[in-house]
Amino acid sequence: MSFFSGLRSVSVLRPASSAFSRSCARALPVARSFATSQPMLTSAKAELPDFIPASKNTFNFTKVAPADLEPLKLAHALYATVHIYDRKFLVTEGDEIVLPVRLRNATVGDTLNFDKVSVIGSRDHTLTGMPLIDPSHFKIKGVVVEKSREKKRVNERTQRRIRHIRHVPVENCMTVIRINELSLK
Secondary structure, three states, X not given: OXXXXXXXXXXXXXXXXOHHHHHHHHOOOOOEOOOOOOEOOOOOOOOXXXXXXXXXXXEEHHHOOHHHHHXXXXXXXXXEEEEEOOEEEEXXXXXXXXXXXXXXXXXXXXXXXXXXXXXXXXXXXXXXXXXXXXXXXXXXXXXXXXXXXXXXXXXXXXXXXXXXXXXXXXXXXXXXXXXXXXXXX
16 A cells, blocks of 8 residues: 555556556655644545644634634733735734835725735634635724824835946835724624
8 A cells, every 4th residue: 555545635646667666665654733733634544634634622603603702802901913905914802013015005004904804813722714704703993093104215126237236216115003892703
C-alpha cells in the first residue's frame, strides 16, 4: 500500500521504481491538531481527512448555538479578523487600521459597520467562519479618524543597462479607522 492510496485529492502519478515513491511508501500518514499536537492517525490503513482538523475550542458558524457563544461573550478581550477590500486586518477594540486607500463615500467622523469577518476569538476560544461568520452573531463598528496622504518619499526607478536613475516622488492616500465596538450579540 503506497502513501498516496489514502489521499483523494492527490493526482500525481509517479513510476513505481522512482526514489520518491519508495521513500513515501515507508512514511506513515499523520494529521495533527493545531491545539493538541497529538497524532490523530497512527496507522497506514487509516485515511487522511480532506482537511486538517481544528482544535476543540473552534466553532463553525453553521452549527453555532447560543450556549456555544457564552464563553466568548464572557471573555473580556476579543479579537477579530476583518476583511476590507482584499486585505485582512487583525483588530481588537481601540485599534487603529491604516488603509492604503481613500474611502470615497466616507468622511471623517462617519461610523462604519464591518460585516466581513472570518475569525472572532479570545485567549481560550475561537469562532471561525467557513469562509465568513454570519453577521447576525457579532457587531463591529469603527469611526473614520483621518483621511490624508502619507509622508512624501522618493522612489528610485531604474532600467536595465541604462545608467540614468529617475526619482519619482510618491504620496499615497490613506484612511485611518478606529475600532470602537467589538462584541457578540
